[in-house]
Amino acid sequence: MRTHRTARYSWLGVLALVVVLSGCERPPVDTVQSGYRGTGMLQVYNPRAVAEQAALNVKPPIAEPARLRANAPKAGDVYKNVQVLDGVTLAEFGRTMDAITAWVSPNESCLYCHIDGDFADDSKYTKVVARRMLQMVQDINRDWTPHVGQTGVTCYTCHRGQHLPAQTWFNPAPIESGANFIGNRNGQNMPSRAVGLASLPNGVLSLYLSAEASAPPVRVAGTQALAGDHRKSIQQTESSYGLMTHMSLSLGVNCTYCHNSRAFGNWDESSPQRATAWQGLRMVRELNASYLSPLSAVFPELPAGRLGPDRDAAKVHCGTCHQGAYKPLYGAAMAQHYPALTGAAPEPATSATSATSAPSATPTSP
Numbered sequence: 001m002r003t004h005r006t007a008r009y010s011w012l013g014v015l016a017l018v019v020v021l022s023g024c025e026r027p028p029v030d031t032v033q034s035g036y037r038g039t040g041m042l043q044v045y046n047p048r049a050v051a052e053q054a055a056l057n058v059k060p061p062i063a064e065p066a067r068l069r070a071n072a073p074k075a076g077d078v079y080k081n082v083q084v085l086d087g088v089t090l091a092e093f094g095r096t097m098d099a100i101t102a103w104v105s106p107n108e109s110c111l112y113c114h115i116d117g118d119f120a121d122d123s124k125y126t127k128v129v130a131r132r133m134l135q136m137v138q139d140i141n142r143d144w145t146p147h148v149g150q151t152g153v154t155c156y157t158c159h160r161g162q163h164l165p166a167q168t169w170f171n172p173a174p175i176e177s178g179a180n181f182i183g184n185r186n187g188q189n190m191p192s193r194a195v196g197l198a199s200l201p202n203g204v205l206s207l208y209l210s211a212e213a214s215a216p217p218v219r220v221a222g223t224q225a226l227a228g229d230h231r232k233s234i235q236q237t238e239s240s241y242g243l244m245t246h247m248s249l250s251l252g253v254n255c256t257y258c259h260n261s262r263a264f265g266n267w268d269e270s271s272p273q274r275a276t277a278w279q280g281l282r283m284v285r286e287l288n289a290s291y292l293s294p295l296s297a298v299f300p301e302l303p304a305g306r307l308g309p310d311r312d313a314a315k316v317h318c319g320t321c322h323q324g325a326y327k328p329l330y331g332a333a334m335a336q337h338y339p340a341l342t343g344a345a346p347e348p349a350t351s352a353t354s355a356t357s358a359p360s361a362t363p364t365s366p
Helices: 002-021 047-056 090-104 125-143 155-159 204-208 234-251 272-297 318-322 352-356
Strands: 030-033 042-045
Touching (some): 125 272
16 A cells, blocks of 8 residues: 555656656757857847747748839829828839738738728728838838848738737736735736746836836836935846846847847847847837727727727737847848838849848857
């Protein structure tokens, strides 16, 4: 009897160990050195996760450039109610519309946004939203080069062939506090993918990414060794750490991708990516405040996913574009092939090969 009991306990112990280890990284794990040896400046990659991620970050085919000819008619001169791309040539307008259809609604085609027989009609909310998203893409490519560089963005950067981007966020639902005898829970112990399912506050996105004017400082660490006027609470620290966790997960990188392990707060010793990330935070706040939050009154409750529990429109965060890659689509430049999305005048393509070639799906080290 004792032998059977011992064996049963042994199996239970093995089972418990398997459950615990299932949450750990299974070897092999690759590392890429990004700083001096012995300083912990390493990026750690799980090759299985990278292989899955690579399939999601393949650049789609680039359509053949529109034919350029002198005095070509503009879209606004031919079609009715063209408000954003009215100055684009008719050929480039059609090419851009075809690309947006493939990127956002490949199954429904043009009728996802337009009324059959009356494309000028604005009664579909999808058309109203799409027009605003066109303006947002142009804004990013024109005014936010400190973050997106010359790579730029297109509708595909976020949508990847889906109506809604795979990664967006809503304001968290109000916390019921009727039987809460321990005070403000601060959104903790309410698992959220935004903070890696940790017990960190789950409302960090609405706290830091809603608007530039209302966002609190992300930095919580002091700049001197001894106590001074710098005072930050544990609650502020947890929220800041939650935001950093979100950024790390969104880009698939370690903290040392931006920070120097010897002095996290020192800008002079940080990598260039830290300045790019800072610009990205400001950009995301601007996009949410100026373009996405105002659409809360436009989106219907159905289909599901258009409005959150607080009846707010879906908004963007770092993962919306990056989707686990240190650069969206591993840095594939698409916007330069679609001048209507950048506001630039189209130029003749040097060759069909240069416009249609796609980069390798395998990421290079940061």
